Amino acid sequence: MIRAHVSWDALAVRHVEAVAQADDEILHESQQSGKSKKICITDPDATMATSGRNRRLEPAYKQHTAVDDVAGVVVDVEVTTGQENEGMVVAERLDAVTAATGRPITIATMDAGYAYAKVFRALEDRSIEGILPAKAEQMPGKVIPTRRFKFDSHHNIARCPRGKILRPKGKLQRSAFQHFYADVKDCRNCPLRARCVSPSRHARVVVFNVNHPSLLRARRKRRAWGKRENRLYQRHRWRVEGVHGEAKTWHGLARAVRRGLDNMRIQVFLTAAAINLKRLAVAFFTLILYRLIAPVPVIDANLPQLA
Numbered sequence: 001m002i003r004a005h006v007s008w009d010a011l012a013v014r015h016v017e018a019v020a021q022a023d024d025e026i027l028h029e030s031q032q033s034g035k036s037k038k039i040c041i042t043d044p045d046a047t048m049a050t051s052g053r054n055r056r057l058e059p060a061y062k063q064h065t066a067v068d069d070v071a072g073v074v075v076d077v078e079v080t081t082g083q084e085n086e087g088m089v090v091a092e093r094l095d096a097v098t099a100a101t102g103r104p105i106t107i108a109t110m111d112a113g114y115a116y117a118k119v120f121r122a123l124e125d126r127s128i129e130g131i132l133p134a135k136a137e138q139m140p141g142k143v144i145p146t147r148r149f150k151f152d153s154h155h156n157i158a159r160c161p162r163g164k165i166l167r168p169k170g171k172l173q174r175s176a177f178q179h180f181y182a183d184v185k186d187c188r189n190c191p192l193r194a195r196c197v198s199p200s201r202h203a204r205v206v207v208f209n210v211n212h213p214s215l216l217r218a219r220r221k222r223r224a225w226g227k228r229e230n231r232l233y234q235r236h237r238w239r240v241e242g243v244h245g246e247a248k249t250w251h252g253l254a255r256a257v258r259r260g261l262d263n264m265r266i267q268v269f270l271t272a273a274a275i276n277l278k279r280l281a282v283a284f285f286t287l288i289l290y291r292l293i294a295p296v297p298v299i300d301a302n303l304p305q306l307a
Helices: 016-020 024-033 090-101 117-125 184-188 212-223 227-251 261-293
Strands: 011-015 036-040 047-050 057-067 074-081 107-109 129-131 150-152 157-159 165-168 177-182 205-209
Touching: 036 047, 057 090, 057 227, 057 261, 074 090, 074 261, 090 117, 107 227, 117 129, 117 212, 129 227, 150 212, 177 184, 205 212, 227 261
Parallel strands: 107 129
Antiparallel strands: 011 036, 047 057, 057 074, 150 157, 157 165, 165 177, 177 205
């Protein structure tokens, strides 16, 4: 998260209905309904987002960075508005890294903020081994949770804990979620009805993401993590995420210096270039130091030479 270069006085409350049509009556209704959001007048590209440190909404941008975890070199960077979800940009950034380096990605490490079904599907489609902790399943409560329903991706159906089939209805939602409906006859005399079906409904309805099978496979892999996977993930914590701390602490990326998404990209690209030049300088002087310290082999013509 990068704090936008605006003051708190630049924030205003814009009513949703009033945006589409500036009418006094509509404005009055929107004020009564409370449908509003904060916007930044001086920098419209900066959207309100929650900071991970102080957990409050503030106008911000979001930087998405890919780092080579061996050398610590930034191989790809992109900037979006603060409200952009991390999981929505992963597939595009994976392709960008492959195009920039000319080499396919074999292993990708990410933190838990990227543990979405869509991300796991993007990794599987590209034959990339993902090292990221899948989010744990919710603890069971009074209501039978969705995880107790088995999703059959091959036949596109779901089965309830009693083995009854739930079938999809309607088209896929914009967010790639699909609703599965149980038969009213199956739920009417079911012994689990009190814990499964809401009193206002006649049958159970569950919602699955179309990429749900990828999430299930990722959870199984997470339970089978060994020393190798844990070592890679621990290295990600200090090597990859450390680049963000370096950029903010030493290169002023904690706050934007100009306004607008295009100007924000310039600042981020220059910061990434400065970090990479530091890595190049360290590698260059390390090579020189090694050549100065390393002993020079002495060749005697009278001694037999080893191949």
